[in-house]
Amino acid sequence: MSRRMLSVLTTWAAIAPAVVLSATTYDYIVVGSGPGGGPLASNLARAGFSTLLIEAGGDETQNPTYSDLANFLEACNDEASRWDFWVRHSDNATQDLAFHHTTWDTGGGTFYVGNDPPAGAKLLGIQYPRAGTLGGCAMHNAGVASLAQDEDWNAVVNLTGDTSWEAPNVRKYLKAIEKNEYMPAGNSAHGYNGWLSTFVSDVSWAQAANSTGVRILEKLSTLLNQTSKDPNVLFGGDILGNPPNKDQISSIYNMAYHCDSKGKRSTPADFILSTLSDPAKYPLTLKMRTLVTKVLFNNSTTQPRAIGVEIMEGASLYRADPKHTPGAKGPVSQVFASKEVIISGGTFNSPQILKLSGVGPKAELEALGIKVVKDLPGVGEKLGDNYEASIIGLTKEPIPAGLTTAIWRTPNAATKNRNIYSWCGPFSFEGFWPGFPTDYGANQWECAMVHIGPKSQAGSVRLRTADPQDTPDINFRFFKNHGDTDLAELVEATNILRSSWLAAGDPALPIQELHPCPGEIGKAKCTDAMQAEYFRVQAYSHHATSTCAIGADSDPMAVLDSKFRVRGVQGLRVVDASAWPQVPGAFPVVPTMMLSQKASEDIIAEAKAQQGSHDHAHT
Structure with missing residues (x-):
């Protein structure tokens, strides 16, 4: 075989849609199976790209507590999936302590809720439950389907100049994901x-x-x-x-x-499982009960390039999980992506993963001894x-x-x-x-x-x-x-x-x-x-967004460009509710699924264009 032919084959192996270079290398790695990551990973696999989807939780889709939407109050309280983040609403500690449902740890898995805790109770804060399970928070919410306002989509146009985000253009993303069961067939607003x-x-x-x-x-x-x-x-x-x-x-x-x-209940988990079981044998691999501890970078390039992730395997490893055993660890290994790593851990965990990986505010990272890969001050801000x-x-x-x-x-x-x-x-x-x-x-x-x-x-x-097993400090202000x-x-x-x-x-x-x-x-x-x-x-809340926000090139606090790419590095994107520059409408879950569909379109088009360009160059 000629040296030129060997070079062509080697390069092709790096970009071909369905080629797995080794047992631990994929085209794409998607971290998080919720409304952002779950549909994206499924779409990438259906487009022929080998994709590893990593989820820290397990699968509760056959559990009636989750599958029957009427049980959503039970689902949100259920330890099978619940991740407890204890947050603050302000910088005023006295004001937060006046919140009627301030929660205290009274030991042995019991809590006191209120403003007059018993002696010895440990302050936890204000509960903000998330879902550590296949399908993410779409598996424990009340299931309300609501849309973003036009101005929420147009905000990206105004910030970046990317007209593909214009509100009239995005109805197609709802139509692409929706299986409407309440309007007569053929309604042009629906899928x-x-x-x-x-x-x-x-x-x-x-x-x-x-x-x-x-x-x-x-x-x-x-x-x-x-x-x-x-x-x-x-x-x-x-x-x-x-x-x-x-x-x-x-x-x-x-x-x-x-x-x-x-x-x-209908969620990204259904799409993931149907993709895995499809007779077409799409190249999707699902790895559950796996905690991503950081993104791996090749720092020898002009801009650092994401090449994979480090993972710790085991159930309930993250301390937000009420089932977590203090001191519990799991085996640590690495998996690699030949194209991109995509973080979809949600508004709390996506900025945490970026920061643990060295992407974030320089002073914050250095204070914790984390090597700075890219000083990006907006990571974790604008919540x-x-x-x-x-x-x-x-x-x-x-x-x-x-x-x-x-x-x-x-x-x-x-x-x-x-x-x-x-x-x-x-x-x-x-x-x-x-x-x-x-x-x-x-x-x-x-x-x-x-x-x-x-x-x-x-x-x-x-x-x-x-x-990486610790929870971050969250203050909504x-x-x-x-x-x-x-x-x-x-x-x-x-x-x-x-x-x-x-x-x-x-x-x-x-x-x-x-x-x-x-x-x-x-x-x-x-x-x-x-x-x-x-x-x-x-006041309370349950729709956190914008901690890895899309923003203008001129804005030093912007984390992503309009194609979800993390600024200042290569091969790394964030696709979830943290990408919104402002809170989209009243309930962000369906808008974020639509955002995931847009990201799928953008990423697949870019990958195919690169592939076509490479094919043409070597014809």
Whole structure:
């Protein structure tokens, strides 16, 4: 064989889609199987590229706690997948200690939740559960399917000039992943052949004319300036639809979920497993119960190049896992990627992995003895989240109703866009703590809300230690920037929702509000300022984003370019919720799956272009 031919074959082996160079070398390594990494790894394999998908947790897809969406409260509390991050909401320790669900370790696997801990209790903080399992947090959430606002996609265009992110272009990503099961076939806004089932809630309760629940529904529709009182009209709008100016429409909707018509949860785990079992034998390898400890680099190139990852194998190795045994370790080894390493560990773990690998703020890394590969000060910064809050009370008699869901704009909103996603019904949800929620009985009535477009992204994810099994220090710094504006919007929303309750009439009234304005609604003396202060301390969240944010070339805090490439190094990308430059809409899970589809398109097109260029050069 000629030297030239040998060179051609060697180069081809490095770029060919399905060639595995050795037992531990793949074209791509994807770290994390959640809404970002799971679909991406499956798409790469289906495009013919050998792909290793690494997941720290196990597979709970056959466990009814996870597979049946109705069990989501149990799923989020379940130790089989739960990772507990204990976070702060502010730099004010006294304020955080006033959070009603501050959690303390009382030993032996028990907790105290509240503001008057017993002697000897160890402060943990505010619980922020994540899911360490195949499919990631899509496996333990409430399954709400909601879309980003157009401005969330256009933000990338404005920062980078990459017009492929323009909002009119991205509907195709929803259509590519969606298997819609609630709209008639052929609706141009939806997809029907994807891997993600979508369905809607049962609103038959709204047909009960003049019931207390329907009276509240009708009053809320009036407050949102909807003229019709017909429930078929009120719930007839498609919450995932694509009408003109959709982000400015205040309306009641039928809540959509990423589940099928039988209530079975639909997640990236399903796509992963179907890819693995497909008769086409796509080159996807799944490695579970494996903790990635760092990215490996070749530092001899002009820019450091990611060439693989170091892994530690074993179950419950990460200390966020309540099943973790102190001191437990696993065998350490390395696996390699001939093309790229893609980090999809989520908003907390992706910046942690980058920093452990030497990519992050120089001073932070050097203080922990980590060799700096690339000084990238934005890694772990700009942490943002939707503020979540609720108004809850006890009715005189139970209200027969399901969920009244609405996306709407408060009159004092900072922009013309909708800023509140709310849902009201006979339930209780007040945030996260071990064993949540509190069950107040049959008479409980709540309106929960998610604040869309939070204006403060001042949080951070920073290393406590250089130990990859340790959890990072997480501080959201709620309301630090423009906090009074966001709080005023939450208060305005609460006042409007409370007004709808007064329409319930007999036998539901009077309603004793528990918070934010304790007492009989309509009579309790509670100012807007009092409510704002309540939310300042008691707001919670579950939609963290933006710690490895896409940004402009000129921005020293930008971590990624518009193609998800980590700046200043080669062969390394981040594809998950941490990539969003701002919090996308009310529930980031489906937007992040769409983002994953976009990343798949970008990465596969780039790889095939490189392959085609190489083929042409050697023809």
